[in-house]
Amino acid sequence: MPVYKAPLRDMKFLLNEVFDYPGHYATLASGENATPDIVDAILAECGKFCEEVLSPLYLTGDEEGCKLENGEVSTPEGYREAYEQYAMGGWQSLSAPEEFGGQGLPASMGLFKQEMMGTANWPFSMYPGLSLGAMNTIFLHGSDEQKQTYLPPLTEGRWAGTMCLTEPQCGTDLGQVKTKAEPQADGSYKLTGTKIFISSGDHDLTENIVHIVLARLPDAPKGTRGISLFIVPKYLPGENGGVGERNAVVCGSLEKKMGIKASATCVMNFDGATGHLIGPENEGLNCMFTFMNTARIGTAIQGVGPAELSYQWALAYAKDRRSMRALSGKKEPEQVADSLIHHADVRRMLLTQKAIAEGGRAMLYYAARLADHMVEGFTEGDEQKAEKYDDKLGFLTPILKGFLTELGYEAANLGVQVFGGHGYIREHGMEQIVRDTRIATLYEGTTGIQALDLLGRKVLLMTQGGAVREFTFKIANFARKHLTDKRLRPWALELLKLTGQWNLLTVRLMLAARKDRDVVSSAAYDFLMYSGYVTMAYIWLRQAAVAVDKLDHGGADSEGFYQAKLATTEFYFERLLPRAQSHASSMLSPSKNLMQLDADDLAFTG
Amino acid sequence: MPVYKAPLRDMKFLLNEVFDYPGHYATLASGENATPDIVDAILAECGKFCEEVLSPLYLTGDEEGCKLENGEVSTPEGYREAYEQYAMGGWQSLSAPEEFGGQGLPASMGLFKQEMMGTANWPFSMYPGLSLGAMNTIFLHGSDEQKQTYLPPLTEGRWAGTMCLTEPQCGTDLGQVKTKAEPQADGSYKLTGTKIFISSGDHDLTENIVHIVLARLPDAPKGTRGISLFIVPKYLPGENGGVGERNAVVCGSLEKKMGIKASATCVMNFDGATGHLIGPENEGLNCMFTFMNTARIGTAIQGVGPAELSYQWALAYAKDRRSMRALSGKKEPEQVADSLIHHADVRRMLLTQKAIAEGGRAMLYYAARLADHMVEGFTEGDEQKAEKYDDKLGFLTPILKGFLTELGYEAANLGVQVFGGHGYIREHGMEQIVRDTRIATLYEGTTGIQALDLLGRKVLLMTQGGAVREFTFKIANFARKHLTDKRLRPWALELLKLTGQWNLLTVRLMLAARKDRDVVSSAAYDFLMYSGYVTMAYIWLRQAAVAVDKLDHGGADSEGFYQAKLATTEFYFERLLPRAQSHASSMLSPSKNLMQLDADDLAFTG
Secondary structure (H helix, E strand, C coil), X not given: CXXXXXXXXHHXXXXXXXCCHHHHHHXXXXXXXXXXXXXXXXXXXXHHHHHHHHCCHHHHHHHHCCEEECCEXXXXXXXXXXXXXXXXXXXXHCCCXXXXXXXXXXXXXXXXXXXXXXXXXXXXXXXXXXXXXXHHHHHHHCCHHHHHHHHHHHHHCCEEEEEECCECCECCCXXXXXXXXXXXXXXXXXXXXXXXXXXCCCCCCCCEEEEXXXXXXXXXXXXXXXXXXXXXXXXXXXXXXXXXXXXXXXXXXXXXXXXXXXXXXXXXXXXXXXXXXXXXXXXXXXHHHCCHHHHHHHHHHXXXXXXXXXXXXXXXXXXXXXXXXXXXXXXXXXXXXXXXXXXXXXXXXXHHHHHHHHHHHHHHXXXXXXXXXXXXXXXXXXXXXXXXXXXXXXXXXXXXXXXXXXXXXXXHHHHHHHHHHHHHEHHHCHHHHHHHHHHHHCCCCCHHHHHHHHHHHHHHHCCCCHHHXXXXXXXXXXXXXXXXXXXXXXXXXXXXXXXXXXXXXXXXXXXXXXXXXXXHHHHHHHHHHHHHHXXXXXXXXXXXXXXXXXXXXXXXXXXXXXXXXXXXHHXXXXXXXXXXHHHHHHHCCXXXXXXXXXXXXXXXXX | CCCCCCCHHHHHHHHHHHCCHHHXXXXXXXXXXXCHHHHHHHHHHHHHHHHHHHCCHXXXXXXXXXXXXXXXXXXXXXXXXXXXXXXXXXXXXXXXXXXXXXXXXXXXXXXXXXXXXXXXXXXXXXXXXXXXXXXXXXXXXXXXXXXXXXXXXXXXXXXXXXXXXXXXXXXXXXXXXXXXXXXXXXXXEEEEEEEEEEECCCCCCCCEEEEEEEEECCCCCCHHHHEEEEEEECEEECXXXXXXXXXXXXXXXXXXXXXXXXXXXXXXXXXXXXXXXXXXXXXXXXXXXXXXXXXXXXXXXXXXXXXXHHHHHHHHHHHHCECCCCXXXXXXXXXXXXXHHHCHHHXXXXXXXXXXXXXXXXXXXXXXXXXXXXXXXXXXXXXXXXXXXXXXXXXXXXXXXXXHHHHHHHHHHHHHHHHHHHHHEHHHCHHHHHHHHHHHHCCCCCHHHHHHHHHHHHHHHCCCCHHHHHHHHHHXXXXXXXXXXXXXXXXXXXXXXXXXXXXXXXXXXXXXXXXXXXXXXXXXXXXXXHHHHHHHHHHHHHHHHHHHHHXXXXXXXXXXXXXXHHHHHHHHXXXXXXXXXXXXXXXXXXXXXXXXXXXXXXXXXC
């Protein structure tokens, strides 16, 4: 059975050599304890846990799936024990505030942990991942009493959390939410309604589950301005931090899904369940979306993780499996055939995976620095700071989430392709990675929604192109600095050209959208993908610049590592980046060619 | 539950209006009975069978899958009855030679049937599909006795067939086949070995199963020149066309797969099984590959079918599901939200599916005319004719199989995307289409193998670019004829430009490959995809030219149909065809950026 190996070398390269995390942590209050030694020790320990405990449960969890019996969900064999180790190891508390039992480390440390966990076993990682969403919401919007009641057991990992948004009639369009919350004499509310697609809605990993639920107060305004947020625990909080009475919220059924089968996706029935308002009345959506950017970075990890895992396994197979002879002549004449790794077309697939996994990881780590500042702003109650970094992050997150999950899925599919017919067979795990990853472009906002958020909201509406100008200014400055090195020059030049084009495309879309609002939707996907390819090019140049420097000034003990960085940068610029131009071309195509047909003329079966 | 509707309008448009099948059939001996009335009646009847019998079994068959009990495989509920109807309806005999009980209709009629069956229920269609492969092989290479024994029950559908090639150590590289065939005193052979991934290897649909098996004679030369072909029936033929003794070939296990679960994929153990040589000793691979081009067109259908099915279901959902408001203003103000169909980004996805489904179908029907001529050459024993059309088809088949299955998978994934989170849930069938379609780029030669076959063999080695010159000459002539119509002019111009570029790219690769053989493998995939996009552009222009003509000269009762053809052509040229340029750019990239890294430097986990 295949196993996962934590890519610590690459992680440390990004942290210490590319993005200067030691310097970054030194500027953060939460960074006080995140010294290089401690960071290294935590990453190594987390990697070991992922390799030894989570990775072996990846295939078996899919095979067994979750079960619903007598209204209670049970997770696959080994999940309880693994979760217990996770909670006992203090992993849930890593970046949580110290006042509620957390270790108070920077938010980025939590992301690095999530990345390794999500790569080793994405479905498992969703349980604690959802809890973090609930913790963040309570931390930011809960009353002191709510924080005191819920945050300590959640931080401990003794309780888990969920986010209950989607209903049968609406997912993206939350203004259609119907679940009702009726005020009671004691200040509590009775919630009634049905939520679907609730990840970790019920399970046997923790003694309690805390649901954060969107619902409507009686006489609330229609649409998005009439939605409030509630805490609805599975068991009402009992004495001394324990649990009390069972609440009227139950899992009605488990969704049968394409993948992430070890993650319980529940239909949750609220049948007059007791809940408490969190945040102001009718401002539930705003509260829910406060930590949206971090949640979306969390999902963007599902672009990187599967690419990494699928790459690791495909690479091992390509070195091992022998088929045909290399076109340039026998490479292993003593063998019956050459290994797959000697075929250029197989290399093309492997390097695509590698470029996506490492390029995507670097994009995440780049953004994680901003997340640290944003979270610090929130924690310190410094709204200006929080908002400033939330905005910077807000431009990047739809790119990370939308672009990286699309490419992660491509990488996972290439992993199957390297295995040939064997990739389609379950025992190798390659097809499971595809099935598990397919959800990533759908939940937490589909790719189309990310694209609209990027182009429509962040670029055109909020900044009139300013977000692109600001980011490309930074990119261009970096590129210009590396025009003199002849190894970096061609890439720096290409990148400079692209920064100009990105701004030009933005202006052209802005003008077109003034006359035709549909342009925003008709161009959004291509604009998102274009932005992703250019951002990834920038991030590859940053890695290449470090590699060149290291090769020139020592560090020869890992020369191969730096050579590989340069080769992958070259591969990316020559073979993946050209796709940006087809997106540039498509996005300028008039919206007419999408909208001109009458819906009835779209198909003729007669 | 969703259902399939046979796209008869589009099929007849291609047959009667675009590709003049009535005129084509008039030139064929097998076309005598394929008059327009009969063709229409057959298509309608087949469509009905697919809609009413096969489509309802699509989701249930996946849910239940196949079972292996006591060495016998059973298919999902309803499959036996459906197959009985299929056989009783004479569908297996449609294009089979009359002398063995077939109806002797043109081969293309069989393809149209396969397309509808494969769209309604791909896994089901594999059982009769594999039989056709066995029938073709026996027809071409069997002795008279073998033909008399096996072809009538196979044509009747009373028996089924398989192709047993793959072994655990080899799939693509069949020179590594190890299964042994030992000659017996009576002229028969005893076969011993293990075959894997055998579609329809065992099942309960027919009273007998005829395996066509690749194996080695004792002292056969090593590699591909030492492989022979054998007929190994599950039951030895008995008296009066019935079955006799059970042969020593059994299904050892069923492969657990990502999809096509209702199709039994078997590990087959040959344990001294009785077989008979078919064709000359040691020329098994050649015999096996005779009908390769038709088999590959058969698989190319799996690019078109899933695109069509996924499009039908996604379109219905997009008209029904309401979410948010169109950016250009409320389209259904009386409703809680607008239908998805009013969002440009959703249209982009739907039109991509439509362009792939209809463009792919048109590519198949274009090639099917060549297949008719080729098959006629074989049937009449006219080797020169057979070879001529086999060559013409040989250039197109890797494009059809490789390019269309890649795009079909994209279309299937877009279907999931239109459904949002609901696409990931099994009950809607959208994720099943993805799982079922994922195999298409893997079996019958992976995309990489198709690409090598196209660029390495058909274009460079066999014709020194002549295949591209010949095909682009035809395209350019067509395009030039349509420069005068202002609706067609921009597309015709673009296509003319592309024919020049295609030749230029071919020459550049030819020159590069002289110095560096790896170029063939490093450029092959991009060359294949580029070729596919240009070919599909040609085929869309052909459809558009007919649409313009019909709109100008009557046929106004289906004006919407022709308008949709023009709009889809516009969509294709503006939004999908630009991708050809990113492939053009990548294919010229030196092979060095794939091959320069030492295999050990591809990953660093430490």
